[in-house]
Amino acid sequence: MSSVLDAPEDAAWFDAVTQLSSSWGFSQVMMAFLPRPGMRLEDAFIRTNYSSAWRQKYNDQNMAYFDPTVAHCLTRSAPLVWSPELFATEQQQSMYEEARSYGLRAGITLPIHGPRQEVGLLCFVNDSDPAGDFSDDLNRALPNLVLLRDLVLDTSQRHLNGHAQSLIPKLTPREKECLKWTAFGKSTWEISHILNCSEAVVNFHMKNIRAKFGVNSRRAAAVIATQMGLIDPG
Numbered sequence: 001m002s003s004v005l006d007a008p009e010d011a012a013w014f015d016a017v018t019q020l021s022s023s024w025g026f027s028q029v030m031m032a033f034l035p036r037p038g039m040r041l042e043d044a045f046i047r048t049n050y051s052s053a054w055r056q057k058y059n060d061q062n063m064a065y066f067d068p069t070v071a072h073c074l075t076r077s078a079p080l081v082w083s084p085e086l087f088a089t090e091q092q093q094s095m096y097e098e099a100r101s102y103g104l105r106a107g108i109t110l111p112i113h114g115p116r117q118e119v120g121l122l123c124f125v126n127d128s129d130p131a132g133d134f135s136d137d138l139n140r141a142l143p144n145l146v147l148l149r150d151l152v153l154d155t156s157q158r159h160l161n162g163h164a165q166s167l168i169p170k171l172t173p174r175e176k177e178c179l180k181w182t183a184f185g186k187s188t189w190e191i192s193h194i195l196n197c198s199e200a201v202v203n204f205h206m207k208n209i210r211a212k213f214g215v216n217s218r219r220a221a222a223v224i225a226t227q228m229g230l231i232d233p234g
Helices: 002-006 010-023 052-060 068-075 090-100 134-166 173-183 188-194 199-213 218-228
Strands: 028-034 045-048 106-113 119-126
Touching: 002 010, 002 134, 010 028, 010 045, 010 134, 052 090, 068 106, 068 119, 106 134, 119 134, 173 188, 173 199, 173 218, 188 199, 199 218
Parallel strands: none
Antiparallel strands: 028 045, 028 119, 106 119
């Protein structure tokens, strides 16, 4: 597994992961990370050799928001073995049937929870029958898969940093001030007096802030900005 540890850049790193997983019987792999708290699922750092057509459908239909493997990994740490029963709702069953047509039939998803509050998953998948020999094959491979998951997490930071930085909203100095005072619980009227401007100006900045963070409230933006280190509420 030294190829994962020593990979000099992103493409070689993921290629090393896919080669190892293939040697253990898993032809398709997906890794997905949220490098920082408060990030949207749509902004995840993703590397995969899944079909591009399947990925496009998955994204277009916002399947991450009802995918049971994603829900599991946001709150759990134990590996999750795929089974038809896992996809319980009609929406999930339809997703699974569609995925099977792209060779995503049997698999295991390993949650990722990192020391820097990274959250993510690593999926190993093949096109075998889940009710056949897959369970025995998985039991033999599982220790290696878990070790690989840990190595991926330990080596991920160098690849995640650039992605996370590219997603940080660019705030003006006045927007940062508005957010800071929002984090202190100040109202629009109070902020306008603190900054010596009109309430309309404060509301203008707040509208831009909400748009930059993709949220519907200034409070949510203040929480995310604090988590990202953009403001210090003191």
